[in-house]
Amino acid sequence: MQQLNKEEESDLASACCAGERRAQHLLWQRYKNRMYGVCLRFAATSEAAEDMLQEGFVKVYQNICQYRGEGSLEGWVRRIIVRTCLQMLQIQQNIPNKIDLDALENILFNPETTDPQTPESGRLVALLQQLPPGFRAVLNLYVIEERSHEEIARELGISVGASKSQLHRAKAFFRKLLDKTLLLI
């Protein structure tokens, strides 16, 4: 899809702000796939990711009038989607210690969950979804969204130390998952 220049992005945002349905649909068409990828990384299931995407876009449209044209429109939309994902992510206390290999195998080789265009990305996402929500949130924010520990701490309401320790543990957990996956493949 062709990239929009700054002026076109502002026009699109203004039209969405005015409540023009066609513009809102155009915005959806432009960013839905990328944002769905973001949601899949944060969610535990694709159904939860769909809920996050839906809620995230509703918030985007509700707040689009606040977009001042500073930075790219995609970056702005992405920040709202990530924030929505974090709000909807129920961070649970119990961390699973065991990995269900059968379930993992099912996810990794399910054609419905694996995108044939990007099989590796699909599998990595499926593995990410196996992480406990807290680990998943920190790993996503730090590694892929490139947030600092200070920002993560502020976003999740935890200390900077807790953010660092969770990232370390999340990476170890993910590496363990990868090792198991290599055994399966």
Add this chain to the structure above:
Amino acid sequence: MDTKPEYPEDLERLLQEKLRDFAPEAPERLWSRIETALPARARRPVLGWVMGFVGLAVLSSLFYHNQQKKTVSFTPQNDMKVAEENKDVVGGTHAAHRQQPGIRPYPELSKSPVRNRPELMLHKGQKNSSIFPGGKNISIDNQALALSFPLNLAASMQPLTASASLPAHYLLPLPTATAHSLLPPAYDSRLLSMPLPLSRPPAYAEASAGKPAGTWRFAAGFEAAPVWIWQTTMPGDPHHGGQAGFAEHQQGPAIGWQAGVSVGYQVAPRWRMATGLSQRQTTQVSSHAATLRLIDGVCLNPYDSGPKEYEFHYALHSGGSESNVTVRIAQVDSISAMPADEPFLLFMRTTRHSTDWVLPLTIEHTFGRNRWQGFVQGGGQLSLPVRTQVQVDHFTEECIDLCFSGGRIPTLTAVERGKASVSWQFGAGLEYRIGSHWGLSVAPTFFGRKGQTGLSLNTGFNYAFGKM
């Protein structure tokens, strides 16, 4: 067939490369769900209403000015005044007219009784000589004529007659086929040769103004009012977007005051356009009750061994608007922790202090004579919110296992900026003229829009000036 992936040592690089731009096909069905969650396209009701008011004001003004020209009331007093002014024209020597070329006396008109006269007039206005074939180039206010003579009236019209006291130059047959055919042909040529009015008789204003206020063109004043606004309970939407919304459990009216200035313009005798600017300050207290569980919130310290702290986001619907609230709830100690899925009751009391500018635009019809005047008014008002401060107090009965941060009930405040709105308004009132210029008025006024009804007891002084 996929080859066996080789995962590099650098996990972070792997994730960035593979997932940063990961964009699988999102289900298109989500769009319809999003669309239903979005509000309908925001039209611009304020602009529309303002345009409507302006249009109404202009039309009213034009209409009543027209009425002013058209409806000369032929009371005996008026007739006498008019006759006095026109004694040189009708029933007299017609000396003046004899000296003017093209103007001839019309003595036959003086023989018929006054009450049989149709209200026919001739005004200064646009030229329209084509409707009088062979006639002179005269000026006729066609609109006034059309209003005076609907066809059913024209059919029952008596042949054109007039008394001696009637100014002949006020009489003219209706320039339509129906009315024209009712008149004997002889009248046409005679009427067409009648003298034309050079201006409206000065007796007009005095004859139609029946009250002191009606003689003044403008009025300006100060008014103040206690205000009550009742709001329809707003429905909560607990399923909307993962954020709970709670409707008012109990609500009272918004109570306050408004004060400001008003100005009026007399568009016609007994009809006045009024506007002004007032500031309205109201306070509304409402209460909410919500059943929550800890898992509805976000645990802020899931990995700490100490007491847990939870953050809740929710919306409170009160006073016709929505306040988004974030509140943190902490456990007292970790030993007696409340189960995360055990429901508890949270009470919220919302106090909203609102300040708005109000711009009314009304048309008033006055009645009564002398010092006491009554009036009814109708129109609309534009409300421009200045500031809304929301204060939320929280209460819970579960302070044994669950308590708020710091062991106290947090009071949250937020400042909102509302949207402009337009309301209808109507009312009736009584005005007492203290002197020729000063007046004191009391007017209960109802106003409202969808989901909201208000009452203000406007009381004020006004000063009338500018002779009509």
